[in-house]
Amino acid sequence: MSVESMQAIGVETGGTVTTSKKAIVLNVSREKVPEACAKVAAMPGFYHLSTITALDLGEQIAVMYHFWKGKTFAVVKTLVPKSDARIPSITPAVPAAVFYEAEVKDLMGVFFDGNPYMKGRFVLPDEYPTDAPAPLRKEADPAKIRKMLKLE
Amino acid sequence: MSDNTEGPHYTESSAGLMEYSAESAMPFGPVHPSLKEPEYFKLILEGERIVQVMPRIGYVHRGIERAAQDRTWVKNVYLVERICGICSFSHSLAYTQGVENLTPFEIPKRGKYLRTVVHELERIHSHLLWLGLIGHWAGFDTLFMWIWKDREHSLDLLEAITGNRVNKSYSTIGGVRKDLPDGMAEKLKTEAGFIEKRLDYYEGLMSSEETFTIRTRGMGRINQEVTRRLSTVGPLLRCTGISRDIRVEDPYAAYDEVIPEVMTSNDGDIASLVTIRLDEARDSCRMIKEAVDKMPSGDFKVNIPRAIPAGESMFHVEAPRGELFYYVKSAGGSTPERVKIRTSTMANILTGVEMLKGHTLADVPVVLTGMDPCFGCMDRVAVLEVDKGKEWSIGGEALRRYGIDYYSKRRGNK
Numbered sequence: 001m002s003v004e005s006m007q008a009i010g011v012e013t014g015g016t017v018t019t020s021k022k023a024i025v026l027n028v029s030r031e032k033v034p035e036a037c038a039k040v041a042a043m044p045g046f047y048h049l050s051t052i053t054a055l056d057l058g059e060q061i062a063v064m065y066h067f068w069k070g071k072t073f074a075v076v077k078t079l080v081p082k083s084d085a086r087i088p089s090i091t092p093a094v095p096a097a098v099f100y101e102a103e104v105k106d107l108m109g110v111f112f113d114g115n116p117y118m119k120g121r122f123v124l125p126d127e128y129p130t131d132a133p134a135p136l137r138k139e140a141d142p143a144k145i146r147k148m149l150k151l152e
Numbered sequence: 153m154s155d156n157t158e159g160p161h162y163t164e165s166s167a168g169l170m171e172y173s174a175e176s177a178m179p180f181g182p183v184h185p186s187l188k189e190p191e192y193f194k195l196i197l198e199g200e201r202i203v204q205v206m207p208r209i210g211y212v213h214r215g216i217e218r219a220a221q222d223r224t225w226v227k228n229v230y231l232v233e234r235i236c237g238i239c240s241f242s243h244s245l246a247y248t249q250g251v252e253n254l255t256p257f258e259i260p261k262r263g264k265y266l267r268t269v270v271h272e273l274e275r276i277h278s279h280l281l282w283l284g285l286i287g288h289w290a291g292f293d294t295l296f297m298w299i300w301k302d303r304e305h306s307l308d309l310l311e312a313i314t315g316n317r318v319n320k321s322y323s324t325i326g327g328v329r330k331d332l333p334d335g336m337a338e339k340l341k342t343e344a345g346f347i348e349k350r351l352d353y354y355e356g357l358m359s360s361e362e363t364f365t366i367r368t369r370g371m372g373r374i375n376q377e378v379t380r381r382l383s384t385v386g387p388l389l390r391c392t393g394i395s396r397d398i399r400v401e402d403p404y405a406a407y408d409e410v411i412p413e414v415m416t417s418n419d420g421d422i423a424s425l426v427t428i429r430l431d432e433a434r435d436s437c438r439m440i441k442e443a444v445d446k447m448p449s450g451d452f453k454v455n456i457p458r459a460i461p462a463g464e465s466m467f468h469v470e471a472p473r474g475e476l477f478y479y480v481k482s483a484g485g486s487t488p489e490r491v492k493i494r495t496s497t498m499a500n501i502l503t504g505v506e507m508l509k510g511h512t513l514a515d516v517p518v519v520l521t522g523m524d525p526c527f528g529c530m531d532r533v534a535v536l537e538v539d540k541g542k543e544w545s546i547g548g549e550a551l552r553r554y555g556i557d558y559y560s561k562r563r564g565n566k
Contacts, residue, residue: 096383
């Protein structure tokens with residue numbers, strides 16, 4: 001995995017590349033995420049998708065797709081506004097992502113267009129109130145949710 | 153696909169999952185709505201064969217990622233090691249190393265070697281547990297009990313070194329919590345040698361005993377196309393011939409000096425998984441002896457201040473079941489801003505679904521155990537027979553007995 005190959009993908013998808021000790025990160029806009037992930041997964045060797053992580057940054061949510069081969073993580077990162085948290089699903093090109101996207105939808109409230117598990121709950125219990133914010137968001141207050149569930 | 157709008161019909165999507173409706177033409181989504189009882193797997197049968205499997209997870213969802221944000225860095229070690237009882241140390245190892253990567257500190261070599269020893273001991277206990285379970289589900293309770301008795305040797309070693317059999321709390325941020333007790337180095341070598349010999353014996357037994365091999369050879373067959381498409385991890389990946397092991401590809405702890413041998417097979421079935429796990433457990437015994445011989449003296453931990461510098465870190469380890477991934481983000485405080493955990497079983501559920509397709513109900517216990525799930529998957533399994541329009545469920549023990557009787561009849565017993 002080289003910085004050059006990630007940069008080439010960056011040029012094709014209009015993204016920028018940053019590097020850290022263990023990771024090469026490609027920042028792209030959300031529309032370009034399926035294309036970028038398909039290209040990373042198609043790189044020579046077997047670029048295995050480890051998982052998809054979502055971070056609540058306040059006004060925005062960062063979604064990171066961690067691919068891995070050898071000693072480096074190749075990460076495709078995008079930012080979505082909290083008020084409109086939707087990303088096109090990468091499952092057509094990378095079927096392994098289906099559970100990871102479903103988990104992010106349950107826990108962070110990001111909707112992935114095209115993922116078959118977007119209806120109903122995946123990891124969250126069915127009793128979790130539908131009008132409560134997704135549990136990993138900063139505004140989700142466990143005390144308030146307990147009240148909604150009439151636990152106290 | 154059936155054209156009948158009155159009976160059941162289904163659609164496929166790219167990951168091999170589907171949206172299914174038993175009553176009407178309305179698809180209700182793949183996961184839970186009308187399941188009356190908690191079932192981890194819904195098996196959809198056409199005739200005798202499984203054509204689709206709908207997995208349902210989340211029963212043991214405890215909100216650990218959220219809980220980790222409220223606890224200090226050190227307290228989280230005790231939290232994450234309780235995610236799984238079998239690979240408990242792998243969790244604490246991945247977490248502590250992920251956190252250490254945010255700091256400028258180097259872990260002393262002795263600490264790394266001790267981590268390696270306990271990591272391999274855990275691999276031995278996990279693989280022996282699995283080998284015993286495969287025996288149990290295939291109807292060999294004697295094999296199950298013998299293997300688990302030998303497994304006690306590894307658990308006794310873990311208890312002597314770390315103080316506990318399951319939640320060992322051995323790794324800490326900066327190294328390990330304590331050194332080896334006196335005489336433990338020699339004991340490790342003797343016990344590792346004993347377990348190696350027992351594994352040789354079980355290998356002979358499990359590859360020659362026909363009533364066992366008939367239940368494992370050719371069962372649950374997958375290939376590289378499946379594992380690449382679904383990003384499989386662990387022995388399940390290696391049984392299709394793909395030689396990937398994080399300990400070799402991206403060494404951590406002392407694996408750059410005590411190098412594992414990567415066990416692969418080209419058969420892709422349950423029998424090859426048995427062989428791979430046996431070989432890996434034997435290799436772990438070899439590595440423990442080597443680590444004890446090469447163990448450097450000196451400190452086993454370094455003191456790291458409580459506030460971890462801001463930054464984000466990704467770390468993965470080769471847990472007994474495969475890649476265990478941790479993402480840790482610090483905002484510079486005494487608690488993490490975000491901890492993301494992806495367990496190895498989660499990565500393999502879709503592969504488990506592929507393994508089950510095409511099999512009969514009698515093979516479900518063995519094939520499902522083959523993916524080494526880390527949840528009580530067989531407490532209850534739901535079955536939907538499409539062409540008969542019947543839906544029912546079966547519990548674990550009844551399913552196990554069904555499989556044993558099925559194969560017994562096939563052999564010609566009445």
